[in-house]
Amino acid sequence: MSWVERIIRLIETSTFRHAALSAFVFLLMAFGSMLLSSHQIESLLLDHVHGLVLSDIQEQERKTLSDSQTLASRLNRDLPHEKDDKIALVLGPDGTVLYGTQSLRQAVARNQAPATGWRNLSIQGTNTPPMRVVGMQLQLADGGIFLSAFNVLPMLERVRVIPIVAGSGLFAVLLSSLAIGLYSSLRSMRRVDRIRSALRAYVGGEREVTVPASPNGDEFDLLGMDINNVLARISLLMDEVKSVSSHLAHELRTPLTRLHNRLESAAERVDSELRDDILAAVEEAERIQRMFKAVLRIGEIEAGRCAHSFEWFEARGLLGDVIDYYQPLAESSGITLRQEACAGCKLFGDRALLFQALANLLENALKYAGEHASITLLARLRDGCVEIGVADDGPGIPPDQRGEAVKRFRRLHGSERSGSGLGLALVNAIAKLHSGVLLLEDNPPCGLLAALRLARNHWDEERAGLIDALRS
Template identity: 40%
Template sequence: MIDRLVGLWRSVGFRLAFYYGFLVAITMLAALAIVYLQTVGVLHQRMARQVGLTAQQLLTDVNEGGVDVAGAAIARALTDGRDSDSEIYLLVDREGRKLAGNLDRAPGAVAHAVPTQRRVERDGRSVNAYLVMYALSDGGMLMVGQDLRDQELIESLVASASAAAGIVAVLLLIGGTFVFRQELERSVSAIRLTARRITTAGELRERVAESGEDDEFALLNRDINAMLDRIESLMDGVRHVSNTIAHNLRTPLTRILVRLRSAERADNDPAQRRDAIQGAIREIEELTLVFEKLLQIAEAEAGARRRRFTEVAIDVIATDVVDLYEAVAEAQGATLLREPADAILLPGDRDLLAGAIANLLDNALKYAGQGAVIRVGTQETAEGARITVQDDGPGVPDQELTRLGTRFHRLSHDGTPGHGLGLASVQAVAALHGGQLRFESAHPGLRAILELPRATR
C-alpha cells in the first residue's frame, strides 16, 4: 500500500491534481468558516441588541415607576406572544423573593451589566441563557436574557452543513485527484507510447495520435509531430547526402587514383607525369569545393551564424550582386535587368544573403541559355521581403519543381559545370533566416522566389 502511494506521489499529474484539489478544499472550508462565523456573529449581535434594549427599558420603568411597573411590563412581555418561549425575565426583591419573571430561581451570581452565557432553571428545566443582571437601588435584582436553544439549533445546523460541505470537498478532492490524473495520463500516454516506439524500434515514421481537439495537449501533439517530421526529413537528407557523396566521390577518386598510378610509372615521360599530377590536383580541388559547400550548408542549417544577424538592406544587396554579375552575363550573351525595388531593412547575414542571390543568378545564367533575359526583383510584403530571380529560358518540367534544391540533384548531366549544391545552399540560407525558397514556372522560363520574414524564428 505504501509503495503504491509512493508511486502515485511520483506522478506529476497526481501531485498537480492533489495540490489543486487541496487548494480548492482549503478555499471551500475557509469560505464555510467565514459563513459560519458571520452567521453566528449576526445572531449574537441581534440577540445582544435586543436584550440590551429590553433591559434598559425595564430599568427605566423601575426608576420611574418602581418595581410594580417593571413587574407589570415583564408580565405583558411574557404574554404578548412575541418570542415568549425564548425570552427570560426575573425580578427579585432584596430578600431574593421572586416578584416577576419566568425563571424558577435566581442564579447564584453577582450583578453585572456585561452579557454572559450561563445555565438557569426555567420551567423545571436547565437551559443555557444569554443573560444580563442589574442590581436595583432598593437592593433587588433585574435579570433579562434570551434562551439560547434556538441559537444553538441554528449554529448546529450551520456547523452540520459546514461539516457536510467539508466532507464533500474532501471527497471531491480525492475523486478529482484521480480523475485529473487519469485525464492527464491519457493525454500524455500517447506521447510516451510514440516516444517508446521510436526509441525501441528506431522508427521515425511513428507519430502521436491526433485527438481532434484544440486543447494544450493537442497543440503539443502537433508540435511534436512537426518536430518528428523535421527530424525524419533531416535524417532522410543525411542518408541521401551520405549515399550521394559515396556515389559522387567514387568516380573522381577513381580518376585521381588512375592519374596518380599513371604518374607513378617510371617509364612515363615528365610531360605525361605532370599532366597526370595536374589532373589529380584539379580533381582534388573540385572535391574540396564540394566539401566546402556541404560545410556551408551544414553551418547554415545548424543556425550557428544567426547570432551575427544585423539590419541589412535587401534591395542594396540584390543590386550589388546584379552589378557583380553584369560582366558574366554580358560574356554569355545574357541580359540582366534590375527591376524597381522597395527599400527593405530586415535582420540577416549580409554575406549569406548575397551568396544566396548570387547562386540563384548563377543558376539562371547557367541554364537559361544564350540571349536569355534575367530579371531580379525585391519587393516588400506584409510578412517581410520577397526576392525573385526570373529567366525566360527553357524552364523546368512541373514534376521537377519540387526536387529543385535537393542536394546533388541536377536537371542535366550534359557537361554543365556544378555539383547540385547551389540551390541546396540557398534553401539552407532561407531556413536560417526563417524564410523559404520556392520555384514556379514563368512561362517561359523559371521563377525562383526567396521569401524572408521580418523576424527570424
Template identity: 40%
Template sequence: MRLNRLLRSSTFRLTLIYFLLFGLSSAGLLAFVYLTTVQVITHQTDETIRAEALGLVEQYEDGGLPGLERIVTDRSRSGIGEIGIYLLADEQYQRVAGNLPQWPEQARGVADWYQFPIQGLHGGGHMQVARARTYTLSDDYHLLVGRDMTERSEFRTLISEALLGALGLTVMFGGAGGLFMSRWLLGRIDRVNRTSQQILEGDLSHRVPLDGSDDEFDRLAGNLNRMLDQIEQLIASMRSVSDNIAHDLRTPISRLRSRLEVTLLSDRDTEAYRDAIQDAIGEADQILNTFNALLDIALAESGALRDQFEQVDLTAVVDDVVDLYEPLAEELDVTLSKRTASDVWIDGNAHLLSQALANLIDNAIKYTPSGGVIVVTNQQHDGKVDLCVSDSGPGIPADKRAEVLKRFSRLEHSRSAAGSGLGLSLVAAVARLHEAEIELSDNAPGLVVRLRFG
C-alpha cells in the first residue's frame, strides 16, 4: 500500500522524469565514447594499411613486379594476424604472392576499402575478419594490403559490454536513488499533510515539525508555523470580538426593546411618546456607531484603500477636527488647543485620518476632568511627520497600553461607561494602513498618543 502510494506520488513522477533524462544523457555519453573509440581504432588501422600499401607501391615503381613479388613474399612469411595481410594477383585475380590463398570475391572490381571474412592460418582455422585496401598497378596486376581485425573487433565488443554494464549500473543506482529521494521528499511533505489534517479536524495547536536542517522544507515549515500562529491568534481575537459584540450590543438592544415595549403598553401623552422615540433613536445611534467603527476598522485593516492614497494636508485635517470638537470641550470646561505647522503633507486617506484624530480627541475629552487641557500638535522633522494628542487626564498604565489598542478593550472591565472600546483600535488600524508608528506615553499627568508617519 505504501509502495503504491509512493509510486503514485508527484515526487516519484518528478524523480522518474529526472531519472529518465539522466539515463538518456548517460546513454548518449556512453554511446559517444563507444563511437569515438571505434572511430579512433578504425582510423589508426586504415592509416597503417594506407602507409604500408603506399610503401609497397613505391617499391613496385622502383623495382618492378619482381621486386614487389619478393617483398610481398618476405612479408607474408609471418602469417596472418602477426604482421598483415598481403596478396599480389595478376589481371585475372589469380594469386602470384602473399598469405591469402585467393583474391576475395568482395574485393574484385574498383580499387577501394573492403572488409571480408578470412580463414585463419593460425589458431585452429576459425573465421576471422579482415579489412584491406586494394590497388590496381600499371600492368593490370592487383595488390591487396590489409590487417586482421579480429582482435580489434573483440576489443570493440569488450568496450561495448563494459559501457552497457556501466549504463546498467547507472540505471540501477539511479533508480534506487530516485526511490530513496522520493520517499524522503514524500516523508517531508507528509509532515505538512498530517499537521494540516489535524488542524482541519479542529486542533489548531499542532505545528509542522522541523528537523533543524534550515533547508527549503524547514523554512517552509517555519513560515507555515508562523502563519498558523497568526491564524490561531486571529481566531482567538474573533472569538473575543464576537463575545464583546454580543455583550456590548445586547444591553442597548435589550434596553431599546424594553423602552419601546413599555412606551407601547403605557397610556402616555404626545410629549412622553416623543421622549421615548428620542431615547430609542439614541440607543440605535449607539448601535450604529459600533457597527460603523467595526466597518472602518475592517476597511483600514484590509489595505484596499492604499491604492487610492493621495496627498493630504494634515494641518487642514487638524484644524477641521479641532474646530468640530471645540464646542464640546468648552461645554465640559476643557481647554482644547492646537499647535500646527504649515505645509505638512502626507500620502493617505483624508477620511480615515480625520476619523482617527476625532477618536483621539473624543477619548481625551471623555477622560480629561473639568479644567483640564488637551493639545493637538503636528510637526515635521527628519523626513517624518508627527501627529500628537496630549491630555491631562488619568492616563493609561504602561502595562495596559498595548491592550487598549485591541478591539473592545477597556480599562474598566465592568463596561458600564459609555463607548464601545473601538476608538483606539480604529486609530491603530489607520496607523497600520498608513505604515505609521503609534506610541502611547505618559504626559505626567495624562496621556500622549503620537502617530509618526514616514
C-alpha cells in the first residue's frame, strides 16, 4: 500500500475526522475570540483616552478657559513640547494657530464638525508619521478653539500584539490537537487492521486465529474479547455441524451404495422390459448420491472447512487444463472451445477449487449451448479486478432470473435437461471463498457470460494486513 493510500485511509478514520472537526471549530472560536478581543481592547483604550481628555479639560477649566491667548501661553509654559502622545491645539478667534501644529489645524478644518464635541481625526503628514487623534474640541469665550486630544495610534500598536500572541498560542494548541488526533487515528487504524486481518484469516479457514485483546484494556480490547467469544462459539457450532454432517453422510452413504448395488444386480437377472426400469432407478440413485455430495461440498466451502491452499499461478495455465479435460466431450458434440487470456494475468487462490468452478461453468455451457456452438474460456483484467469465466452463444439466462440461478436447487431450463440445480451455487460459494462474486451477464450478440470476478487489491491488502498484524 502506497503512502498516499495510507494517508487517505488515515483521513477517512472517524478518530481523525472528529479531531479535525474539533480543531476546525476551535480555530473558528479562536479567530472569533481574536477579533472580539481586538475590538474590546480598542474600545477600552478609547474609553481610557476619553477619560484622560475629560480630566485634562477639567484641569484647564480650573485655570480658566476664557482667553485663547492666555491658554496658549500656559500650555507653552506647562507643555513646552508634546509628550506621552498628548496633543493640544489652540486657535485664536481669527483661526491662527496659537499652540499646536499646522497639520492638526488642517485636520480640524477638514472635519467640518460643530465647534464643541468629540473628534476622531486621521492625519497623514509628509514629513511626520501618521496619527490617529482622539479628543474633545471646545469653543472659548473669545471665539477661539481649544482641542485636547491623544494620539492613540502608538497605543493601539502596542496593545494589538496581545491578540497576535494569543492567536499564536491558540494556533500552537490547534497544531498540537491535530498531532494528537493524527497519532490516535494511526493507533486506532492499526488496531482495526489487526482485527480485520484476524477476521479475514478466520474467514479463510484459520479457525485458531484470535483478535489481539487485553483483559484490562480499552474499548478495542473489549471489542476484541467479544469477537473472540463469538468466533469461539461459531467454531464450536461449525464443529458440531461438521460432526453431524459427517455422521449423516456416513450413515446415508452405505444404504445408498447397497441400494445401487442391489439394483445393478437385479438388472442383470431380469428381462429387458423390467431391466430398463431398474437401470433408470440406478441412475436416480446415482443422481441422489451426486446431489448429496454437492450439498456437502457447498457447505464445506461456504464454511471455509474445505481443504484449500491459496497461491499465485498463471490464469492461462488454468484455462488450458480445463480445456484439455473437456475437449473430447466438446468434440463429440461439435462444439468449439477457445481460450482468451491476457498476458501476465495471475490469480491468487486455490487452483483446485477454481478449476472446479470453471468446470461447472463449462459443463453448463456444454449442456445448454447446443451442437456446433462456440464456447470461450476467458481471463481478463477489468476495473482493477481479474475475471475468469465462460462465454457461450446459447440461449442464456433471462436477466430477471439470474439472481435465482445461483441459489440451491434452482432449475431454470426444465427438469429434463437440468441437473440438480447446485452447479452455480457451488461456483458462487467458491467465488465468495476467494472474496469475489459470480457475474452472470449477456454475451453479445447472444449467449451468456458467467465469470468469477476477483479483486486484485484485496489480495494485496490481505497479505499486507496480515503481515503487519503478525509483525505488530
